[in-house]
Amino acid sequence: MTQQPYLSVRNLSKHFKPAAFSRGAVVKALQDISFDIPRGQVVGLVGESGSGKTTIGRSVLRLIEPTSGQVMLDGVDVTTLSGAQLRHQRRKMQYIFQDPFASLSPRMTIGQVLTEGLDIQGIGTRAERRARAEKALMAVELPVDAFDRYAHEFSGGQRQRIGIARALTLEPDFIVADEPVSALDVSIQAQVINLLRDLQTRLGLTMLFISHDLAVVEYICDTVIVLYLGRIMEMAPAADLYARPSHPYTRALLSAIPSPDSATRPQRQILTGDIPSPANPPSGCVFRTRCPFAIEACAGDVPALREVAPGHLRACIRDDIL
Amino acid sequence: MTDAATAPIERTKGPTRRSIERFFGNRAAMVGLAIFLPILVAIITYDWWWGSGPNEIDLRALNKGPSPEHWLGSDGVGRDVMARLLQGGRVSLIVAVVSVAISTVIGFLVGSFASFGGRVVDASLMRLVDLAMTLPPVIFLLVLASIAGTGITPTILVISLLSWPTLSRMVRARLLELRERDFVVAARGMGAGVPHLLFKHGLPNCIDILVVYATLQVANAILLEAGLSFLGLGIAPPEASWGNMLNLARSTVVLEQYPWQWMFPGAALVLTVLAINFIGDGLRDAFDPRSALN
Numbered sequence: 001m002t003q004q005p006y007l008s009v010r011n012l013s014k015h016f017k018p019a020a021f022s023r024g025a026v027v028k029a030l031q032d033i034s035f036d037i038p039r040g041q042v043v044g045l046v047g048e049s050g051s052g053k054t055t056i057g058r059s060v061l062r063l064i065e066p067t068s069g070q071v072m073l074d075g076v077d078v079t080t081l082s083g084a085q086l087r088h089q090r091r092k093m094q095y096i097f098q099d100p101f102a103s104l105s106p107r108m109t110i111g112q113v114l115t116e117g118l119d120i121q122g123i124g125t126r127a128e129r130r131a132r133a134e135k136a137l138m139a140v141e142l143p144v145d146a147f148d149r150y151a152h153e154f155s156g157g158q159r160q161r162i163g164i165a166r167a168l169t170l171e172p173d174f175i176v177a178d179e180p181v182s183a184l185d186v187s188i189q190a191q192v193i194n195l196l197r198d199l200q201t202r203l204g205l206t207m208l209f210i211s212h213d214l215a216v217v218e219y220i221c222d223t224v225i226v227l228y229l230g231r232i233m234e235m236a237p238a239a240d241l242y243a244r245p246s247h248p249y250t251r252a253l254l255s256a257i258p259s260p261d262s263a264t265r266p267q268r269q270i271l272t273g274d275i276p277s278p279a280n281p282p283s284g285c286v287f288r289t290r291c292p293f294a295i296e297a298c299a300g301d302v303p304a305l306r307e308v309a310p311g312h313l314r315a316c317i318r319d320d321i322l
Numbered sequence: 323m324t325d326a327a328t329a330p331i332e333r334t335k336g337p338t339r340r341s342i343e344r345f346f347g348n349r350a351a352m353v354g355l356a357i358f359l360p361i362l363v364a365i366i367t368y369d370w371w372w373g374s375g376p377n378e379i380d381l382r383a384l385n386k387g388p389s390p391e392h393w394l395g396s397d398g399v400g401r402d403v404m405a406r407l408l409q410g411g412r413v414s415l416i417v418a419v420v421s422v423a424i425s426t427v428i429g430f431l432v433g434s435f436a437s438f439g440g441r442v443v444d445a446s447l448m449r450l451v452d453l454a455m456t457l458p459p460v461i462f463l464l465v466l467a468s469i470a471g472t473g474i475t476p477t478i479l480v481i482s483l484l485s486w487p488t489l490s491r492m493v494r495a496r497l498l499e500l501r502e503r504d505f506v507v508a509a510r511g512m513g514a515g516v517p518h519l520l521f522k523h524g525l526p527n528c529i530d531i532l533v534v535y536a537t538l539q540v541a542n543a544i545l546l547e548a549g550l551s552f553l554g555l556g557i558a559p560p561e562a563s564w565g566n567m568l569n570l571a572r573s574t575v576v577l578e579q580y581p582w583q584w585m586f587p588g589a590a591l592v593l594t595v596l597a598i599n600f601i602g603d604g605l606r607d608a609f610d611p612r613s614a615l616n
C-alpha cells in the first residue's frame with residue numbers, strides 16, 4: 001500500500017500511576033500498541049474486559065493522555081497538539097459511547113446536546129447549528145420533534161442513535177465507536193449496527209470499532225485486532241482472521257462463538273482462570289498463564305508481532321505447532 | 323428498522339419541572355412559604371403602610387406596652403417596636419442573603435478549582451478547607467468581628483468568610499464525579515474547555531446543592547447575625563436588627579417588665595428561621611433523585 005493510512009498509531013502505551021502517597025503498582029493498561037487504519041476502513045478491536053480496548057479508543061482521541069507513543073491522524077500528530085490546535089483537530093475525530101444512559105446529560109434537551117459541539121467549536125449561526133443538528137437527527141432516523149425533549153424520554157436504542165447523531169454533527173472523518181451496541185437489547189442491536197454501517201459507507205467514515213462481540217465485529221470490520229492485557233495478540237483482515245485464526249487466544253475466543261450448526265461448530269476451547277492483573281503482568285508472553293500451548297520459552301522475551309501470512313500478524317513463538 | 327424510529331415518543335416533563343412540582347407538593351415547605359412570604363412582604367413594604375420610622379422617638383410613650391398607636395409597644399427611648407422589628411428584619415435578611423450569596427460563590431469557585439485544577443491544586447485547596455473547618459467558629463467569628471468592626475458590611479464579610487468550606491467540599495465531590503461522566507467526556511471530546519464544562523455541565527448539575535445549601539444557610543446566617551449583634555459585634559445601635567433588639571433583654575428590668583421589647587423580635591427570629599428551614603428541607607427533598615419515584 002502506497003497510500004498514507006488515515007490513522008496511524010505507533011508504540012502507544014498508557015500506564016496509570018497510583019495516587020500520590022498511596023501504595024500500589026503502576027497499572028500498565030497499554031503496552032506498545034501499533035496499528036494503521038486506511039481511509040474509509042473499519043478496524044475492530046476485540047478482547048476481554050480489562051484488555052485495554054477503551055483505553056486505546058480514548059487515548060487515540062486524547063480523552064486520556066497516553067504515556068508515550070504517537071497517534072497520527074490525517075498526517076497530524078494528535079499527541080503533541082494543545083490548546084486551539086487540539087480543539088480544531090477534535091472536529092475530525094469523535095467518540096460514540098457504550099452506555100446510552102450515561103452519555104446524554106439529563107439536564108439538556110436533545111437540541112442542546114446536538115448543538116453543543118457546534119457551540120464549542122463556534123461553527124455557524126444559531127439557525128445554521130439547528131439545521132445541522134436536525135440533519136444529524138434525520139441521518140439517524142429520528143423525528144425532528146425530538147429536538148425539544150429530554151434524553152429520559154427516549155428508549156435505549158433511540159438514545160444510542162442520538163449519541164451517534166451527536167458524533168456526526170461536527171462532520172468528523174474518524175469515529176471511535178466504543179461498544180456502541182453492547183448495552184442494547186438484541187433486537188435493537190441489529191438496527192443500530194446497520195445504521196452505523198450505512199452511515200460509515202455513505203459518509204466514507206474511518207472507524208475504530210471496539211467490541212467484545214465477535215459476530216458484530218466480523219459483520220462490520222475490514223480488519224480485526226485481538227487485544228489481551230494491553231498488548232496486540234493478532235491482527236488480520238476480518239475474513240482471514242475468522243477463517244484461519246492463528247494465535248491460541250484468538251482460537252479460544254472464536255471457539256466460544258455460539259453456532260447453530262453442529263457440523264461447523266469448532267471444538268470448544270475453554271480458557272481457565274481470569275485475565276491476570278495489569279499491575280503485575282506475566283513475563284514474556286502475557287497470555288502464557290492461560291495458554292494451552294505454553295512452553296518455558298514463552299516466559300522469556302515478549303513475542304514480537306510477526307507476519308505469518310500477507311497482512312496477518314501474530315505475537316506467538318509457537319510456530320512449530322500453530 | 324424504521325418502526326422504532328417513527329413510533330410516537332411519550333412526552334414527559336424535564337428534571338427541573340419535576341423538582342418544582344415535588345416542592346409544591348410538600349406540605350411542610352408550603353407551611354414554611356406561608357409563614358415566610360408575609361414576613362418578607364411586610365419587611366420590604368413597611369415604610370409605605372406603617373406610620374412611624376425605626377428611629378422616631380415618641381416621648382409620650384416610654385416603655386409603653388402594645389396600644390392602638392404602637393401595636394407592639396415602644397422601648398425605653400420611645401421608639402416604636404413594630405417599626406424597629408420590621409427595619410431589623412430588613413437588615414437581618416439583607417445581611418443573611420448577601421453573605422450567603424458571597425459564600426455560595428466562594429464555595430462553588432473553590433470547589434470547581436479543586437476538582438478541575440489537578441492534583442496539586444486540589445490537595446492544597448482541600449487542606450485549606452480542612453484548616454478553615456478546624457477553627458472554632460465562635461472564636462473565629464469574634465476575632466474577625468473585632469478586626470472588621472461593627473456595621474452591615476463588616477458583618478456580611480465576617481459571616482460569608484465563615485460558611486463557604488462545607489459548600490466547597492460538596493461542590494468538589496459532585497464535580498469530581500461529574501468529570502468522569504460520559505456526557506462530560508463527550509463535551510471534552512468536542513473540544514470543550516474548563517469554562518464550558520463548568521458553566522454548561524458543572525453548574526446545572528450542582529444547582530440542587532447550591533439552592534438547598536443557600537436556603538438553609540440563610541437561616542443560619544440570620545442566627546449568626548443575631549448572635550453577633552447580641553454580643554455587640556454585629557449591627558451597632560441605633561441601627562435596628564433582630565439581634566441587637568434581643569440585646570435589650572440582657573437588662574433584668576426589660577426582661578421582666580417590658581417583655582414586648584424582646585419577645586417580638588425573638589418570635590420573628592424563630593418563625594423566620596423555622597420557615598426558611600422548612601423551605602430548605604422541601605427543596606432538598608424536591609431535588610433528591612431518590613424521591614423521584616412517585
